[in-house]
Amino acid sequence: MKILVDNTPIECQEGELLIDVLINNGVEIPHFCYQQDLGMDGNCRMCMVEIKGQKRPQIACDTFVCENLEVSTKSEKINEVKRSILELELLNHPVDCPICDQAGECKLQDYYMDYGLYESHLCTPKTKKGKHIDLGSNVMLDQERCVLCMRCVRFTSNITKTGELGVIGRGDKAKIAVAPNHPLNNSYAMNVVELCPVGALTSKDFRFQQRVWFLDSAKSICHGCSRGCNIFIDYNETKYTDEKVYRFRARRNKEINLSFLCDFGRLSYKELNEKFTSSTWHVETFKEYLKIEKKVALASPSLSLQQLQAIKEFCEKNSIALYSLPYVDESFGDDWLKINDRSANFAGVKELLISTCQNDFENSLKDANLIINFDHNLLKSHMPENKQLLHFSTSKCDYGTVYAIANFAHENGTLINCDGIRQEYYATKYRCETPRLVELLEELK
Amino acid sequence: MSFSFNETNNLKIELLSKRYPQKKALILPLLWLAQKQEGFISEEAMVKISELSHMPYMHIYSVASFYSMFRLVKNEKKVVEVCRTLSCELNGSQVIKKHLLENYSDKYEILEVECMGACGGAPMCTLEGKYIENVTPKMLDEVLNAN
Numbered sequence: 001m002k003i004l005v006d007n008t009p010i011e012c013q014e015g016e017l018l019i020d021v022l023i024n025n026g027v028e029i030p031h032f033c034y035q036q037d038l039g040m041d042g043n044c045r046m047c048m049v050e051i052k053g054q055k056r057p058q059i060a061c062d063t064f065v066c067e068n069l070e071v072s073t074k075s076e077k078i079n080e081v082k083r084s085i086l087e088l089e090l091l092n093h094p095v096d097c098p099i100c101d102q103a104g105e106c107k108l109q110d111y112y113m114d115y116g117l118y119e120s121h122l123c124t125p126k127t128k129k130g131k132h133i134d135l136g137s138n139v140m141l142d143q144e145r146c147v148l149c150m151r152c153v154r155f156t157s158n159i160t161k162t163g164e165l166g167v168i169g170r171g172d173k174a175k176i177a178v179a180p181n182h183p184l185n186n187s188y189a190m191n192v193v194e195l196c197p198v199g200a201l202t203s204k205d206f207r208f209q210q211r212v213w214f215l216d217s218a219k220s221i222c223h224g225c226s227r228g229c230n231i232f233i234d235y236n237e238t239k240y241t242d243e244k245v246y247r248f249r250a251r252r253n254k255e256i257n258l259s260f261l262c263d264f265g266r267l268s269y270k271e272l273n274e275k276f277t278s279s280t281w282h283v284e285t286f287k288e289y290l291k292i293e294k295k296v297a298l299a300s301p302s303l304s305l306q307q308l309q310a311i312k313e314f315c316e317k318n319s320i321a322l323y324s325l326p327y328v329d330e331s332f333g334d335d336w337l338k339i340n341d342r343s344a345n346f347a348g349v350k351e352l353l354i355s356t357c358q359n360d361f362e363n364s365l366k367d368a369n370l371i372i373n374f375d376h377n378l379l380k381s382h383m384p385e386n387k388q389l390l391h392f393s394t395s396k397c398d399y400g401t402v403y404a405i406a407n408f409a410h411e412n413g414t415l416i417n418c419d420g421i422r423q424e425y426y427a428t429k430y431r432c433e434t435p436r437l438v439e440l441l442e443e444l445k
Numbered sequence: 446m447s448f449s450f451n452e453t454n455n456l457k458i459e460l461l462s463k464r465y466p467q468k469k470a471l472i473l474p475l476l477w478l479a480q481k482q483e484g485f486i487s488e489e490a491m492v493k494i495s496e497l498s499h500m501p502y503m504h505i506y507s508v509a510s511f512y513s514m515f516r517l518v519k520n521e522k523k524v525v526e527v528c529r530t531l532s533c534e535l536n537g538s539q540v541i542k543k544h545l546l547e548n549y550s551d552k553y554e555i556l557e558v559e560c561m562g563a564c565g566g567a568p569m570c571t572l573e574g575k576y577i578e579n580v581t582p583k584m585l586d587e588v589l590n591a592n
Contacts, residue, residue: 163501168510
């Protein structure tokens, strides 16, 4: 027996339900209430089809096939019916798709995408504006989501004074934009993403990576330079994976960074996610090293006061000469937040009276047999000749024996910034796989 | 391609800049001068105005895009503007507009604009900025075909 569906002949058996024939032959037929193993109920009216010779559309789940039945599933008239049914279904629907667990496999969503009432019932049509416009500096713009609060415009004109953003057009055609050929280009540009109260400005780096309600926040301090900008570390830990940091956000501090961060600092979270392997976990191995005569230690000026204090005590006890050298980058600083001194706690190093003399360090390096590096970048990629090198490190080291230690996301500590402001930072709530430096040194006593 | 104001306009700019306490105030008059000089306002002209008014380029672009009477693209066709405000509307601007759209939209760019302050001569339209008042379809044919 044959029936004709959208002008295509389909083979079927007498007495079969039309909807079964359609489903089994791969013809798209929207339906909510019908289920092949529950049978028909006919309450949702979504599977309406046109049947030649019938005055009104019929539901496919309550129609039995008969010889030469001519069915149309796609006509404009049928689409109009489906559109009305969907409109009715959605009258009292909360439209909370963004937080609904069914999103992505929801028939209501799917069918609405296919047949939805895209033209609003407003008597004037909606103004269409630009979507996913790349403004430059990692910032994406959706002009239709914008509420024209001008926060981003005021940021570029009053704070950075670069003036890349502005409003073009007027009335309901007004939209945020950059001028053609003049993209967003300043080292603080990504602040506009955080300033945007709606979804108009999003970060290329963070968008589509994680829903924010799955993220936890830890109060921390940016370690990018000695300014000590206050941040939130936004992170989470999903099943079977390690904790991952997704972004840094500015944490307001009127004395230091207000509500802003530089783009360099904002993107420096990536270092916290880097995986590297520790050469050894055994404290005993380290105790063997300690038997070597003539030792010198170099501590990173970005370690916290607590860590530096523990290192200092440890070195005094084991008669190790301790030094710390600042990270200076003449090309980094500017006249606002960024500072050439790239160490997070150099003021702390000075407060603890740790030697920072480059010459003294180099002289003791010549005599030393063992160098212990407490996370200083200088020795991570550079190997002094004829020496034993031992690292306590938060990142990959090219040479020497490495003890992996927890990075600052997993530590509580105190830093002193370039203006002498003493600030606390706090660890994320997940336990780090690698030990904390202070605890490790405690064990070595 | 770079833009510079011509000599006459440079003299005007000199006079204008003395008139305002702030350089920022020069933006609108300079946009007008640029449009008169070139027929439209080019990106280069806005860069020049940005230098002269000590304002960021984007600010000039915002201002220029706010006012519908500034043209930011070069017109290939001559522009006819038809007034659609009350006096002209009551005196039959609809007929004029329809006549223009049906017969001249290939050769001319037909724009609807708000009141241009010539209500005494309603209905009115402009051709390349020149006012044509008490306009009738027949008058239009004569003027536009002569051009």
